[in-house]
Amino acid sequence: MPDKPKIVIIGGGSGLPVIIKPLVKQKIDLTAIVTVADDGGSSGLLRNYINIVPPGDIRNILVAMSHVDPAITQVMQYRFNAKDDFFAKHAVGNLIIAAMTEMHGNIFDAVQYLAKFMRVRGRIYPVSNEPLILHAEFKDGEVIAGESEITHAHKVIDHVWVTGDEPGEAPKAAPEVVQAILDADMIVYGPGSLFTSILPNVVVPEVNEALRLTQAKQVYISNIMMQKGETDAYTDAQHLLALNAHIGSPVIDYVIANNAVVPEDFVDYQKWDEISHQVKLDEAAVKVQGAVEVPGDFLQLRDAGAFHDGEKIMLELLKILENS
Known part of the structure; x- marks a missing residue:
C-alpha cells in the first residue's frame, strides 16, 4: 500500500458522510466527487431561484470533511423552520454556498x-461546474426528467443519463475530477442511492471514460436496504450489474456487503419511507461479474433506521488497499 494512498469516493446524498468521517482521520489522500443533479428540497429551490448547482450534498460533505469548531458546522447545517416564510426549509450552508458561487462565478x-x-482534510469536487438534469427510462418505456420526479415515480428503472440545464447541452466534467480518478489508488462508490446519487456522476462522459481507464482498485459499498422506486428486490449483485452497465465495463473489483440481519421491528418505515426490505447477498452472481464479495457485519442500528458502520467500512477499505 502507498504511504499515503489516493482514495476517490463517488456519490451524493446522506450516505457518503458516514464513510467520509472516519476516512479523513486516516493517513490517506481523500477526494470526494459529488453529484450536481439534485433538484429537491432546499437545493432544488435555490437551483430554481438562481440557477446554481444544487448545494445540499456538497454542504454535507464539506461538514463531514471539515476540521473546525463544531459551532461552525452547526451553523452550516442549521435549517430555518417552517414559520420563517421565505427562508423556510433552507439550510444556512446552502445559502452560503449559493452566495460564494455568485462571488466566484462558479461552484467549483x-x-x-x-x-x-472550513479546513477540509482532502478535496471536494462537484462532478460538473453546471447543474445537471437526471433522466431515467423505466422498464415500461416511460421517460422522466428530474431526480425528485424519478424517485417519486416508484417505478422500475432501466437506465439513467444526465444532460446540461439547457436543452441538448452535453454534460461536462470538471477536469480535476477526471484527473483525480486517473491518479487514484482506489475508487469507492457509495454508499447511497444507486440511481440518483451514484450513477449521475458515473454517466458524465469524461468521468465514464476515466473510470474505464484508471488503474485504481474499484469498490462498491452495497446498500443495506432496498430503495423504493429504484432498487426494489435488488440483490447486491443486481446493484453491481447496474453500476457496471452504466460504466460500460465490469470494472468493479470488490463489493462490500452487510450480512448482519436488520430486525424488522426496529426500522421505522414511516420515518424512512424511501426504503423497503433488506438487500440480500448473491456471492455467486457477484463473482460472475469479476468482483469479490466482501461480506461482514457492517450494520449500525440508530434513529430507528439501518445504516453503515463507517468505522468498520473504513477498516475494510484499508485492508483491501493493503492486500492489493
Whole structure:
C-alpha cells in the first residue's frame, strides 16, 4: 500500500458522510466527487431561484470533511423552520454556498474556497461546474426528467443519463475530477442511492471514460436496504450489474456487503419511507461479474433506521488497499 494512498469516493446524498468521517482521520489522500443533479428540497429551490448547482450534498460533505469548531458546522447545517416564510426549509450552508458561487462565478471555485475556510482534510469536487438534469427510462418505456420526479415515480428503472440545464447541452466534467480518478489508488462508490446519487456522476462522459481507464482498485459499498422506486428486490449483485452497465465495463473489483440481519421491528418505515426490505447477498452472481464479495457485519442500528458502520467500512477499505 502507498504511504499515503489516493482514495476517490463517488456519490451524493446522506450516505457518503458516514464513510467520509472516519476516512479523513486516516493517513490517506481523500477526494470526494459529488453529484450536481439534485433538484429537491432546499437545493432544488435555490437551483430554481438562481440557477446554481444544487448545494445540499456538497454542504454535507464539506461538514463531514471539515476540521473546525463544531459551532461552525452547526451553523452550516442549521435549517430555518417552517414559520420563517421565505427562508423556510433552507439550510444556512446552502445559502452560503449559493452566495460564494455568485462571488466566484462558479461552484467549483466556490467549494475550493469554502474548503480552505472550513479546513477540509482532502478535496471536494462537484462532478460538473453546471447543474445537471437526471433522466431515467423505466422498464415500461416511460421517460422522466428530474431526480425528485424519478424517485417519486416508484417505478422500475432501466437506465439513467444526465444532460446540461439547457436543452441538448452535453454534460461536462470538471477536469480535476477526471484527473483525480486517473491518479487514484482506489475508487469507492457509495454508499447511497444507486440511481440518483451514484450513477449521475458515473454517466458524465469524461468521468465514464476515466473510470474505464484508471488503474485504481474499484469498490462498491452495497446498500443495506432496498430503495423504493429504484432498487426494489435488488440483490447486491443486481446493484453491481447496474453500476457496471452504466460504466460500460465490469470494472468493479470488490463489493462490500452487510450480512448482519436488520430486525424488522426496529426500522421505522414511516420515518424512512424511501426504503423497503433488506438487500440480500448473491456471492455467486457477484463473482460472475469479476468482483469479490466482501461480506461482514457492517450494520449500525440508530434513529430507528439501518445504516453503515463507517468505522468498520473504513477498516475494510484499508485492508483491501493493503492486500492489493
